[in-house]
Each structure stands twice: as C-alpha cells, then as structure tokens.
Amino acid sequence: MKFYDCKTAPSPRRVRVFLAEKGVEIETVQVDLASGEQLGDAFKAVNPDCVVPVLQLDDGQCITEVVAICSYIEALHPEPALMGETPLDKAAVLMWNAKVEQQGLSAMADAFRNSASGLRERALPGPDAYAQIPELAVRGRARVEHFMRRLDERLAECTYVAGDFFSIADITALAFVDFAAWIKIPLPDDAVNVARWYEAVSGRPSAKA
Amino acid sequence: MKFYDCKTAPSPRRVRVFLAEKGVEIETVQVDLASGEQLGDAFKAVNPDCVVPVLQLDDGQCITEVVAICSYIEALHPEPALMGETPLDKAAVLMWNAKVEQQGLSAMADAFRNSASGLRERALPGPDAYAQIPELAVRGRARVEHFMRRLDERLAECTYVAGDFFSIADITALAFVDFAAWIKIPLPDDAVNVARWYEAVSGRPSAKA
Secondary structure, eight states: OEEEEOTTOHHHHHHHHHHHHHTOOOEEEEOOGGGTGGGSHHHHHHOTTOOSOEEEOTTSOEEESHHHHHHHHHHHOOSSOSSOSSHHHHHHHHHHHHHIIIIIIHHHHHHHHTTOGGGTTBSSSSSSOBOOOHHHHHHHHHHHHHHHHHHHHHHHHOSSSSSSSOOHHHHHHHHHHHHHHHTTOOOOTTOHHHHHHHHHHHTSGGGGO | OEEEEOTTOHHHHHHHHHHHHHTOOOEEEEOOGGGTGGGSHHHHHHOTTOOSOEEEOTTSOEEESHHHHHHHHHHHOOSSOSSOSSHHHHHHHHHHHHHIIIIIIHHHHHHHHTTOGGGTTBSSSSSSOBOOOHHHHHHHHHHHHHHHHHHHHHHHHOSSSSSSSOOHHHHHHHHHHHHHHHTTOOOOTTOHHHHHHHHHHHTSGGGGO
8 A cells, every 4th residue: 555645734644643543554655735746647647636645555546535544544454443433433433523624624724725825826725726715714714713612612521522532533633723723823722621632632642643 | 313404405415315225214303494493592402513414312412414424324224335335445435425525515505605695694504604705606616517527537437426336425426416406507418427327316216305
C-alpha cells in the first residue's frame, strides 16, 4: 500500500494520526500542494478529484476520503478500535465525525480558502477553478466560532467527542482546532471543556504525526 | 425507535429509501420544515442542530447524519447489505457516499438555499441564521453540473456508484439527481451512463419512499 500525503494539510494529517494510533506504517509519498502537484497529470491518474489523502492498494486501486481510508485501515488493523465497537458506538463515531467535518472543517476551509492571497482562483479544492467569495470567508469564521461553542457543549457531556472513548471523531476535531488556531481563530477562553479535552488529545504521541 | 422525517426534503428521503430497501418500518414523525418547526424548542430538544433526519432510540438517545443512521440500521438489519460486505467494498461505499454528499448534495444545497425567496436569512440549515450569498448560488449550479459529468465518468466504469452492487451511495446519488431536477438542473443529454443507471435505480420500488 502507498499513502499520498501532504505534511502541511489538515485532511491527510487525520490519516497520519489514525495510523500512529494503530502503530501502522505505510510507504508515504508527499504531494506538494503548494506548487500545485495535485493538479498535474501524474497525480490526476491517482485521484481525479486532485486531493489528498489517498490510500493506493497494491493492485493500484485507490481509496480517497478520510472516513473511507480509515474504515479500511480499521478493518485490516482492528486494535485499538478507533471507529467504535458496538453498533451504537459506531453510529456515534460516524455521526460526530460528520458533524465536525461539516460544521467545523468545511467552515474553516471556507474561511481560509476564500481569503488566502495564494488561492484567489482556488476557493475549492479539486480540478475546477473557482474564484474566492469574500463573504464566504467572513461566514466561515463565524461558523467556526459557533462550532467551537457547540463542541464545548458536547464535551461537557462526555470525555471524548463521540462518547467516553477516543475515536476518529477526536482526530477530526483535533485537526479542526489546530488548523483554526493556525488561521488565527483561537478557542474562546471560556471553552473550558474543549480546553480540557484538547490538553488530553494533543498530548497523545499520535498528535505529532 | 422513532424516525423524524420531512416528506419533501432530500436528506431524510435517503433514510426512507434505505428503510424501504431493507423492508423495515419505523414509527415516523413528520417535521414541518416549511413552517420552521425544526427551529422550535420541542425539536431542538431532539436535535440541537435543527435538522432531519433523526433516529431516536427507545431510551431517548438520538442519532443524526444519514450515514450514521444508516450504519445503525444496517447493523440491526444486515440483509440486504447496503453499505458493502468486504472491507474494500465498505470503504468504496463510504468514499462514494462522501463524494456525492460533498460534490453533489452540498453544491445543490448551495444553489437552492442561496436563491430561494423563502430562505433569505436561512442560507444554511441549523440553528443560526446566515444571509444568502448570491454568488454561492451561481457557484453551486456550476458545481452541480460538473458533478453530473464526474458521476457519468464513474458510471461508465461500473453498474452502480460504489461498484457492481447497489448501495447507500446510489441512494444518495438518486436524491441528488432528483433534487437537481426539481431546482431545474437536468441531467445533460449526453450523460448516457447516468441515464442508464437512473432508469434502473429510480425503477426500484424503494425510490417511491
């Protein structure tokens, strides 16, 4: 297997942390997003959607989308379980992972991609060029702040995002909080539940992946 | 169990079709999105994100997000399998379901919610009011058209969206194509692979759910 990664991007980081939690190492290829390598013919043959992460199997088949890549790794390496063990826990993991993706990560991507000076015609990832929409950057920042409140309410109810066990939903939320800080949207001072959770998850060795 | 539905909305329809394929009936509550019932205190107590579908278990716990609800139903009623059977098929289903959601359904929601006269301050679902961004409606329509091309390329390769078996990814794509037609973005005449697939999946009894 081969893992197409980009060390600076939040989505492939989620797979790196997942692999580190499993103690699994996979041959890794860095894709240089800054120079547009993902838009070239060589990478398009790997993933026509022009995004990382990608997991390429030995027969050449490619799996994209973080949740799909991680479900495959979970099936090959079940321990420790990071996608839930019972039907209800599995559903809670998929639910919270989706909420963090849609309400957190995608809002953050709106905020970042619609304001970064290097991305004027690249407001969305993928093969098609879309111009920035400045109002979308403003809306994205507001949504990120709302979602931090929502996450704080959730983490008042349980130890980790999907329940009382560590899962991919925590990895997704970690990528969200860290990338939000990088685009200068820090956690609110009174988000004490997120702060307690963040100290625990960012202190795990996997968070350095 | 109780299923919170809205007969006119594409997301809960995905769960209705999924249940119909399984032959499973669940007590169903209609939520009147047109009158804003989802924003009232009674429904907020069910789902603070103010969206349907929701699956409420007998102990009161609620599962939201279509993929999470369907994974739970799949665990309780494994036959017929609609989320893949092998690790690779399961990953392909999650991957294609995510692609159709992100590149298809969410683009369509941008097109619809940023232009409908009844949704001026409701450009996003959820508890928070966001004003429409007209440029986002235009971009949404362009993305829907691009994704129809992408889906046509995919369906040139295999019978169904995730492979040679019917799955939730087909249900998601059916909701996408039907809702796109409703907002007057028809399939391109030359999307012959989507047309062939659409005839098969829309002819299944479940498509009427």
